[in-house]
Ligand SMILES: Nc1ncnc2c1ncn2[C@@H]1O[C@H](COP(=O)(O)OP(=O)(O)O)[C@@H](O)[C@H]1O
């Protein structure tokens with residue numbers, strides 16, 4: 001399903017999308033492919049903001065479950081991981097000739113701009129890819145929630161979650177071979193059916209802000225443009 005009616009898109013990339021096949025946390029070739037893909041989306045007329053996860057480095061909840069570190073500290077480390085991934089994407093975008101700016105919810109002024117809404121809107125309006133680091137800046141949240149939050153603040157038309165699976169299924173397709181992919185469903189349905197492709201906080205905020213969420217696979221070639229053009233399967237969660 002092509003999404004040509006949307007102009008400003010917040011792309012949520014899984015941290016794992018940056019990993020090399022040998023498990024190394026960052027793969028330069030994958031990064032340059034992603035940068036080409038995001039550059040093609042901007043040339044096609046989309047305004048693009050990116051929220052990148054940190055799951056290739058640290059997930060705070062999993063780390064603190066081991067018991068030796070408290071959750072807020074582990075989450076702080078997770079947010080720093082998203083900042084490292086953001087700088088990697090910004091670097092790859094610039095190398096591909098795509099103008100990009102990183103803004104972080106966690107203030108680190110010697111490294112990148114601190115996130116503020118008005119300058120962020122200005123970067124987007126100038127056609128720069130806006131890379132949003134540090135999640136929401138708060139522990140106990142995820143980058144999925146950060147993606148919806150920033151999409152609401154920056155008046156994005158939709159969130160595109162590029163992840164390991166090509167849509168929202170009736171159950172986790174990784175563990176349930178009989179799961180069926182939805183073409184379209186509402187936020188209410190996604191929450192009521194407890195479909196765990198995104199956390200409930202993210203779905204709830206998207207419902208309140210009436211922001212559509214498109215879920216598609218990061219593994220498709222040029223996945224972002226392919227999902228936006230409707231040349232690969234995806235699911236749209238919309239009011
Ligand atoms: N109903 C469902 N439909 C699709 N994916 C699901 C569903 N339930 C669980 N999942 C799992 O959710 C994962 C995506 O969520 P998550 O691991 O948070 O991704 P990301 O790292 O991209 O944020 C998929 O890899 C899939 O295995």
Ligand SMILES: O=c1ccn([C@@H]2O[C@H](COP(=O)(O)OP(=O)(O)O)[C@@H](O)[C@H]2O)c(=O)[nH]1
Nearest residue numbers: 015053054055059060075078135136141143
């Ligand atoms: O607003 C946020 C966003 C992220 N994180 C931390 O950063 C980690 C990486 O983000 P996420 O798990 O969302 O990454 P993804 O699964 O998308 O790669 C999380 O596990 C949290 O520990 C956080 O504390 N607050």
